[in-house]
Amino acid sequence: MTLKEKLITHTETYDHWSKRRRYGPDGANNLNLWVLACMDERLPVDEALGIHVDSPAGGGDAHCFRNAGGIVTDDAIRSAMLTCNFFGTKEIVIVQHTQCGMLSADAKDLEKHFRDKGVDTDNITLDPTLPELKLENGAFAKWIGMMDDVDVTCMKTVEAFRNHPLIPKDTVISGWIWEVETRRLRAPTLDIEKRARTDVTAVQFGVKGKQPTRWE
Numbered sequence: 387m388t389l390k391e392k393l394i395t396h397t398e399t400y401d402h403w404s405k406r407r408r409y410g411p412d413g414a415n416n417l418n419l420w421v422l423a424c425m426d427e428r429l430p431v432d433e434a435l436g437i438h439v440d441s442p443a444g445g446g447d448a449h450c451f452r453n454a455g456g457i458v459t460d461d462a463i464r465s466a467m468l469t470c471n472f473f474g475t476k477e478i479v480i481v482q483h484t485q486c487g488m489l490s491a492d493a494k495d496l497e498k499h500f501r502d503k504g505v506d507t508d509n510i511t512l513d514p515t516l517p518e519l520k521l522e523n524g525a526f527a528k529w530i531g532m533m534d535d536v537d538v539t540c541m542k543t544v545e546a547f548r549n550h551p552l553i554p555k556d557t558v559i560s561g562w563i564w565e566v567e568t569r570r571l572r573a574p575t576l577d578i579e580k581r582a583r584t585d586v587t588a589v590q591f592g593v594k595g596k597q598p599t600r601w602e
């Protein structure tokens with residue numbers, strides 16, 4: 387291939403890349419992939435999954451959504467719904483991690499933090515641009531989404547996406563745990579030996595009793 391031919395291909399490819407979202411499913415990201423990950427700075431998504439989400443510039447392997455815990459929220463569902471139905475995404479990968487801040491406190495104590503400051507947690511506008519989005523009374527602590535066990539949460543998160551009516555049934559979905567202590571990825575498990583070197587439960591953070599659960 388001559389340099390001229392290479393440059394033509396390169397500029398055409400780049401042109402298509404930069405205008406991707408105009409092409410719907412034909413303008414999918416490189417791996418037809420949506421990643422849901424915890425926002426934690428100790429979870430390096432690219433390294434954990436061996437992909438290039440947004441670096442180096444021009445990578446573009448996946449759409450990536452990060453929130454506290456890497457859990458199901460209405461906005462995670464909204465984003466997955468868009469990419470899976472309209473932007474060509476065929477696979478969802480969920481990454482949560484050991485030592486997660488979402489294990490580190492009791493959600494009821496976090497709610498109390500606001501109540502003590504005079505905030506009425508039963509009357510919160512969650513999204514000022516969407517006042518229709520409301521929590522029932524008493525649901526605030528549950529909404530925070532603290533975890534008892536990150537492996538259990540990861541497995542339940544996979545299930546929730548698998549069963550959601552807005553996610554196409556043929557979407558490939560998997561969940562993974564990044565071990566902050568060993569810098570390795572593993573499948574979620576309840577096997578005590580496999581979890582031995584890591585902190586994966588709220589009990590290990592000194593949290594007593596169960597979190598208000600999202601999984602009933």
Ligand SMILES: [Zn+2]
Nearest residue numbers: 424426486487
């Ligand atoms: Zn986390």
